[in-house]
Amino acid sequence: MTRLYHFPLSPFCRKVRLTLAEKRIEVELVEERYWEQDPEFLRRNPAGKVPILRMNGRNMAESQAICEYLDEIAPEPRLMPRDPEARYEVRRLCAWFDDTFHDEVTSKLVYERVNKKVMKLGYPDSRNVKAGAMRIKFHLDYMDWLLEQRRWLAGNEMTLADFTAAAHLSCLDYISDVDWNRSQNVRDWYAKIKSRPAFRSILADQVPGFPPPPHYADLDF
Amino acid sequence: MTRLYHFPLSPFCRKVRLTLAEKRIEVELVEERYWEQDPEFLRRNPAGKVPILRMNGRNMAESQAICEYLDEIAPEPRLMPRDPEARYEVRRLCAWFDDTFHDEVTSKLVYERVNKKVMKLGYPDSRNVKAGAMRIKFHLDYMDWLLEQRRWLAGNEMTLADFTAAAHLSCLDYISDVDWNRSQNVRDWYAKIKSRPAFRSILADQVPGFPPPPHYADLDF
Incomplete structure (x- = not known):
């Protein structure tokens, strides 16, 4: 197993x-x-x-x-395109979200607000929370700009880049740190990915002491 | 161009x-x-x-x-194997060196000793330097353990994992922070990779104010 x-x-x-x-x-x-x-x-x-x-x-x-x-x-459904240029773009965006977005946003908000308490490391550092809340705007605008030109983040097909970005945003959405009114493109993109069967287990997550907001699991958020 | x-x-x-x-x-x-x-x-x-x-x-x-x-x-010479298991191992090690090794060692030594001065960010933080000097031992031992079982880090062929590790170690060697006496396996591995024509430009690097030690460019170090 x-x-x-x-x-x-x-x-x-x-x-x-x-x-x-x-x-x-x-x-x-x-x-x-x-x-x-x-x-x-x-x-x-x-x-x-x-x-x-x-x-x-x-x-x-x-x-x-x-x-x-x-x-x-397990190539079906394919999450990496076949063309080297397209594969580069997927990997670039995966690294962008897992490194830059993670350092500037996820670690500043999710880790400060949730992990610190769960791990008994003390209170959130308000400077970090403030910095994360500021930087997420820049990143949402960048996603908006990408989605203005493409159906999905790395191109016209759904790829690992979309799952990587959605993995970070869904953690932030669990603590209500995503402003879905900032970009209609980003909201539509997240609605599409959130409604996939693959997302169900994530929408059912519960962290003791941190109940998710009602919109978290709502497909029509 | x-x-x-x-x-x-x-x-x-x-x-x-x-x-x-x-x-x-x-x-x-x-x-x-x-x-x-x-x-x-x-x-x-x-x-x-x-x-x-x-x-x-x-x-x-x-x-x-x-x-x-x-x-x-440009698949020749190939730096990623064809087999999915072997490709996984290369990518795992690339991530290990670029994330874990970088955070624990490269950033603690190279960034403290060189980048801070070059970027006019003040003096090295001796706690970081000490932590990096301690952690590199653990990583050299891990490399020794891998090379005990394999000719190269990710298997019996040279791959991107070797270049990734050598990229970090060569920066550290430039400031004499690698103890080449700790592991004969690691030393032999580095001698092999250092003698490749691809390494020449790196051995010729000079950072103003930080002359490299004589052994840095010596193939018989």
Whole structure:
């Protein structure tokens, strides 16, 4: 049985969950309080990070490497295009969301507001929260600009870039940190991706002490 | 003409330079003091980062996306294997060095000792330098363990994982922060990769105010 060790509000775990679900690969989800450094978990994963995908007897780490692997062994539906130029654009955007967006927005908002409390690391740093709330506007505008020219973020087909971006935005939406009125293009894009069957498990997530807002799981938000 | 905007001691730029050179793609190197936020450079690259590869009239960012693209359009010599399991392992290690190793070691040593001075950001933070000097030992031991089982880091063929690791280690070697006596396996591996023609331009790098140690460019170090 394929098993994913994950934390519900980790964008990297959500990216892998979306990819698995889109490809209809059955997986058992195991919630891992990775910051507690359980020795059994550390044995599986010395870096102490999530996600860890246990598949065919092997533990796999690094979400982008996992997702590209899944796309290669289970190519339907395809999340990476075939053309090198298009593949570059998908990978560029995946890196943009997982590095730049993560550093400037996700870590500043989700980690400050939720992870710090769950991990008992103290109160949110209001400077970080303020910086994240400011920077997300710039990123939503960038997405708006991309979606002005394309049906999906990396081109006219849905790709791993869309799942990567949606993984981050859905974590932020869980704590009501996305202003859906800022861009109709972004809102329409998120409505399309949110209504996919692959998204269902993510919309059902619950973090104790942090109930999601009513619009979070609403397809007509 | 293909042009790379780079900074000599950036591991991400070095990874792209090594890939270009290995594939014998001629490139004009343009040193970019990216932290000075030159408006002309920012126009090409709103994120203000290096490397930026200007190729066929388009500006490309994100080193891993660039290198995989180069491997797809110029497959000789191949830096990504064909088998999905092997490709996963290459990508996992690229992410390991570019994220974990970078955060724990490269940023703690190269950025503290060199970039801070070059960018006029003050003195190195000795806690960071100490932490980086401690963590590099763990990483060298991990590389030793991999190389005990394999000829190259990700398997028995040289791949992008080797160039990624060598990009980081060569920056650290420029400031004498690699203890080559810690592992004969790692030393032999680095000697092999350092003697490739693709490495020459990197061994000729000079950062004003930071002369490299004599062993840096010595193939018999």
